[in-house]
Amino acid sequence: MAKMKGAKAVVEALKKEGVTTMFGFPGGANMPIYDALIEEEKNLRHILVRHEQGAAHAAEGYARASGTTGVCMATSGPGGTNLLTGIADAYLDSVPIVAITAQVSSHLIGGDAFQEADLFGLTMPITKHNYKILDAQELPKVFKEAFALTRLGRPGPVAIDIPKDVLNTMIEFNYPKGELKIPGYQPQLIGHPEQIKKAVDMIVAAERPLILAGGGIIASNAHQELVALAEALFAPVTTTLMAKGAISDLHPLCLNQPGMHGRVVANWAIQNCDLLICIGARFDDRITGDPATFATNAKIIHIDIDTAEIGKNVRVHLPIVGDAKSILTEMLKMLANVKYTKGENEWRKRIKELKRECTCDFNLKGNPIKPQKVIWELNQLMPKDGILVTEVGQHQMFAMHFYKAPGPRQFISSGGLGTMGFGLPAAIGAKAAKPDKTVVDLAGDGSILMVNQEFTTSVEHDLPVAAVVLNNNWLGMVKQWQKLFFEKRYSGTNLGKMPNFVKLIEAYHGKGERVERESEVHDALQRALKTDVAFLLDIVTDPEEDILPMVPAGGRLDHMILGKPCPKI
Amino acid sequence: MAKNETDAKQALHIISMLVEDKFGVLQRISGVFSRRGFNMDSLTVGATTTPGVSRMTITTRGTDERVEQIVKQLSKLVETLKVSELSPDDSVSREIALVKVSVKDFATRSEVLSYADIFRARVVDVAAKSLTIEITGESTKVDAFIDLIKPFGIKEVVRTGICALQRD
Numbered sequence: 263m264a265k266m267k268g269a270k271a272v273v274e275a276l277k278k279e280g281v282t283t284m285f286g287f288p289g290g291a292n293m294p295i296y297d298a299l300i301e302e303e304k305n306l307r308h309i310l311v312r313h314e315q316g317a318a319h320a321a322e323g324y325a326r327a328s329g330t331t332g333v334c335m336a337t338s339g340p341g342g343t344n345l346l347t348g349i350a351d352a353y354l355d356s357v358p359i360v361a362i363t364a365q366v367s368s369h370l371i372g373g374d375a376f377q378e379a380d381l382f383g384l385t386m387p388i389t390k391h392n393y394k395i396l397d398a399q400e401l402p403k404v405f406k407e408a409f410a411l412t413r414l415g416r417p418g419p420v421a422i423d424i425p426k427d428v429l430n431t432m433i434e435f436n437y438p439k440g441e442l443k444i445p446g447y448q449p450q451l452i453g454h455p456e457q458i459k460k461a462v463d464m465i466v467a468a469e470r471p472l473i474l475a476g477g478g479i480i481a482s483n484a485h486q487e488l489v490a491l492a493e494a495l496f497a498p499v500t501t502t503l504m505a506k507g508a509i510s511d512l513h514p515l516c517l518n519q520p521g522m523h524g525r526v527v528a529n530w531a532i533q534n535c536d537l538l539i540c541i542g543a544r545f546d547d548r549i550t551g552d553p554a555t556f557a558t559n560a561k562i563i564h565i566d567i568d569t570a571e572i573g574k575n576v577r578v579h580l581p582i583v584g585d586a587k588s589i590l591t592e593m594l595k596m597l598a599n600v601k602y603t604k605g606e607n608e609w610r611k612r613i614k615e616l617k618r619e620c621t622c623d624f625n626l627k628g629n630p631i632k633p634q635k636v637i638w639e640l641n642q643l644m645p646k647d648g649i650l651v652t653e654v655g656q657h658q659m660f661a662m663h664f665y666k667a668p669g670p671r672q673f674i675s676s677g678g679l680g681t682m683g684f685g686l687p688a689a690i691g692a693k694a695a696k697p698d699k700t701v702v703d704l705a706g707d708g709s710i711l712m713v714n715q716e717f718t719t720s721v722e723h724d725l726p727v728a729a730v731v732l733n734n735n736w737l738g739m740v741k742q743w744q745k746l747f748f749e750k751r752y753s754g755t756n757l758g759k760m761p762n763f764v765k766l767i768e769a770y771h772g773k774g775e776r777v778e779r780e781s782e783v784h785d786a787l788q789r790a791l792k793t794d795v796a797f798l799l800d801i802v803t804d805p806e807e808d809i810l811p812m813v814p815a816g817g818r819l820d821h822m823i824l825g826k827p828c829p830k831i
Numbered sequence: 832m833a834k835n836e837t838d839a840k841q842a843l844h845i846i847s848m849l850v851e852d853k854f855g856v857l858q859r860i861s862g863v864f865s866r867r868g869f870n871m872d873s874l875t876v877g878a879t880t881t882p883g884v885s886r887m888t889i890t891t892r893g894t895d896e897r898v899e900q901i902v903k904q905l906s907k908l909v910e911t912l913k914v915s916e917l918s919p920d921d922s923v924s925r926e927i928a929l930v931k932v933s934v935k936d937f938a939t940r941s942e943v944l945s946y947a948d949i950f951r952a953r954v955v956d957v958a959a960k961s962l963t964i965e966i967t968g969e970s971t972k973v974d975a976f977i978d979l980i981k982p983f984g985i986k987e988v989v990r991t992g993i994c995a996l997q998r999d
Contacts, residue, residue, distance in 0.1 A: 382855065387862050391909040394855070411909065446851060447909045570903035573896075 269294030289337025292364035318348020323691025339377030354678025390418030415449030477504030478542015507667030653709030683712030772796030873992025
């Protein structure tokens with residue numbers, strides 16, 4: 263048993279948890295940890311971000327690309343409050359991260375000390391669980407529990423606040439071995455066999471089954487089982503934004519995404535199926551529209567690891583609580599022993615037809631450049647194992663709609679919180695986790711300016727990512743809503759005099775190009791994807807191009823504002 | 832809104848919890864209520880026979896669905912060990928109130944005392960112009976007593992909120 267300072271114990275705990283990369287920013291209160299990091303330079307890579315929000319998003323990107331827990335760190339006060347957006351983002355998208363913040367010394371807490379903020383109180387409603395360590399001896403146990411909680415059951419962020427004096431206290435470092443028992447958190451992991459049996463009966467009886475897959479599939483590593491189930495049933499699959507890639511967007515049974523900006527075929531399928539098998543999705547309002555008119559022809563089976571999700575937003579006929587992978591495995595075993603027909607029928611024929619009609623040709627020629635054209639080129643040029651990260655807005659929805667994600671953890675986007683500024687740091691985090699993969703941040707000109715200081719992080723730490731900016735000089739998504747629902751009264755959405763993006767990235771010691779002609783998109787994108795340093799590709803796009811189809815907020819999924827090439831339903 | 836619908840929305844729910852006795856646990860629990868715009872009608876906390884574990888009883892009003900969601904969210908908290916909703920029919924509940932009532936003269940004093948006697952309430956403090964009475968019982972009984980005493984002039988009242996246990 264070794265004696266060491268609390269700060270050293272933090273670093274030792276991270277090593278015990280197998281952490282090799284962390285993202286952070288130093289300050290007065292967390293200096294003891296930074297001091298302890300010097301000796302561990304080789305084992306624990308610290309990536310210095312340029313704003314703490316970047317550290318939290320980078321930890322998310324790292325976690326989502328790798329499937330392990332991401333780690334970010336900030337100092338007390340403003341350092342911690344700057345992390346909050348990223349922590350809230352991780353909370354809504356169930357991303358496993360540990361956020362470490364330092365706190366002013368114990369004797370100063372509550373006295374409005376310099377750089378004091380109640381980070382324990384502030385992170386409480388946006389974390390799965392959080393800690394304030396007042397007894398230094400508890401430090402190892404807290405870290406063990408925190409890391410376990412990020413992944414146990416439904417994943418999520420955990421925050422740990424540590425006063426500076428605790429970091430300087432000598433403790434016996436005795437890291438708990440084996441699995442820790444957490445009496446207050448024992449999620450049900452194995453689905454109830456009776457419920458699974460009932461589900462199989464419903465599946466066998468269904469004529470028009472549809473699978474709605476959510477981020478839980480990726481969290482549980484159940485993508486192979488998902489594809490196996492779809493193929494066994496010959497059932498179409500629609501995936502939420504969080505599950506994009508869980509089944510390849512190129513798979514014949516994949517209908518891509520449903521919801522507000524979903525595909526016509528996916529929304530039609532939801533409204534017309536007689537059995538909706540929802541796995542690891544939470545019926546978010548962007549998916550359901552008006553819940554009272556959602557999938558009214560269907561019985562709904564809801565498989566989720568979180569009991570609180572059952573019946574939260576829509577009525578469910580059969581809930582199965584547990585881990586998606588284990589439940590799907592059991593389900594497949596049972597299905598192998600029952601007889602059912604899965605042949606061609608009217609339903610499958612109509613789906614095929616709509617899917618064909620929905621595959622609109624978006625290799626759009628001419629100028630101004632259409633945003634869809636850029637995604638079309640991305641589909642041609644992205645390596646098979648490339649990772650596409652997005653910011654939030656129109657470009658994100660264009661990517662959701664048109665990008666063909668080949669597999670899980672290859673499309674990373676801020677789903678629940680919808681955080682502009684997520685993409686660049688998350689891409690840097692993903693690149694840190696998968697250094698040999700091409701990582702692209704698809705961005706809007708609005709989003710990229712929220713976090714552009716992180717280009718420095720990319721350059722400084724040799725984590726080359728390419729930001730492809732769809733630059734229409736507008737906050738496009740809000741503009742689109744103003745166009746459709748506010749009688750074109752544009753307010754606060756024109757971005758006016760924007761910076762010269764090429765000069766901006768060059769100032770950060772990266773490379774950049776501006777593209778104004780459609781004919782130049784392909785070659786420029788190719789150069790961007792092959793970059794060995796942070797790259798910004800500034801593509802001037804058509805400001806009048808809206809992302810359609812669209813279901814107005816709270817509307818019915820089958821009442822869509824259709825785009826020109828959309829099939830009528 | 833029809834009356835029975837209003838009643839359903841306002842139905843009283845009793846939530847009983849075993850929680851870890853740690854700082855912040857009350858904030859976690861109240862956060863589950865406040866972020867949904869729910870009010871707690873009453874809250875009691877006290878030690879159990881297990882060191883480090885407290886029992887919390889909360890009453891709140893709302894639709895069955897909303898309260899069910901709150902119970903599920905409370906169950907998910909790492910520092911709650913057990914959460915259940917108690918049905919009023921299958922549980923016993925008690926509340927204590929201390930009622931300080933004005934007594935101008937001997938006649939009112941004896942009248943108040945006779946009411947206290949009927950309700951099996953106890954006088955815990957006597958002053959020249961007031962009596963402080965302790966009453967224990969189900970909330971409806973406490974309500975009834977307070978209503979009855981009101982005309983005499985209640986100076987102050989404090990209620991503990993209910994504590995409740997499931998019947999075996």
